[in-house]
Amino acid sequence: MTLRLKILGGLAVWAVFTLIFLSLGAGVWAQDKQAAKTDASKERAGANPSVFKPRVTFVEIGAARCIPCKAMQPIMKEVSETYKGQVVVLFHDVWTQQGRMDAEKYNIRVIPTQVFLDINGKEYYRHEGYFPKEGVVEVLKKGGVK
Secondary structure (H helix, E strand, O other): HHHHHHHHHHHHHHHHHHHHHHHHHHEEEOHHHHHHHHHHHHHHHOOOOOOOOEEEEEEEEEOOOHHHHHHHHHHHHHHHHHHOOOEEEEEEEEOOHHHHHHHHHHHOOOEEEEEEEEEOEEEEEEEEOOOOHHHHHHHHHHHHOO
C-alpha cells in the first residue's frame, strides 16, 4: 500500500510539473533572441513567392536546446542544400514568441515535430520525434521532389 502511494504521488508531482512547464514554459525562462531572429529571417526567405514556389515546405518545430532537435539540424541543412529550388526548410523554436505561435498553429504536441506542406501549403505528412534523413527524403519524394 505504501509503495503504491509513493508511486502515485510521484506520478502526480510529475504531471503537475509537466503542466506547469508546458503552460508557463517560455514565460518563466528568458527567450532566445538570436533564435527569434533566425526564425524570422528563415520565414521571410521561405515566404517570398517571387523567388520560387517550393514543391515542399519542410517545417521543423523544436527548440535550440533540445537534443533531438539539434540532431535534426544537419539533416535540415543537407536537405536545404540538396533540394535547393524545390524545398524550403523552416525551423521554429518554441521558446520564442513566434515559435510558440507556430507551435499552436500546427497543433504541436511534442518536439521535434516535422510538418511537410505541399505546393499549395497544405499539410500532407507529419512526424514526431527525431526523423532520420532517409525518412525525410522519402516524404519529400511523396511530395513531388525529384
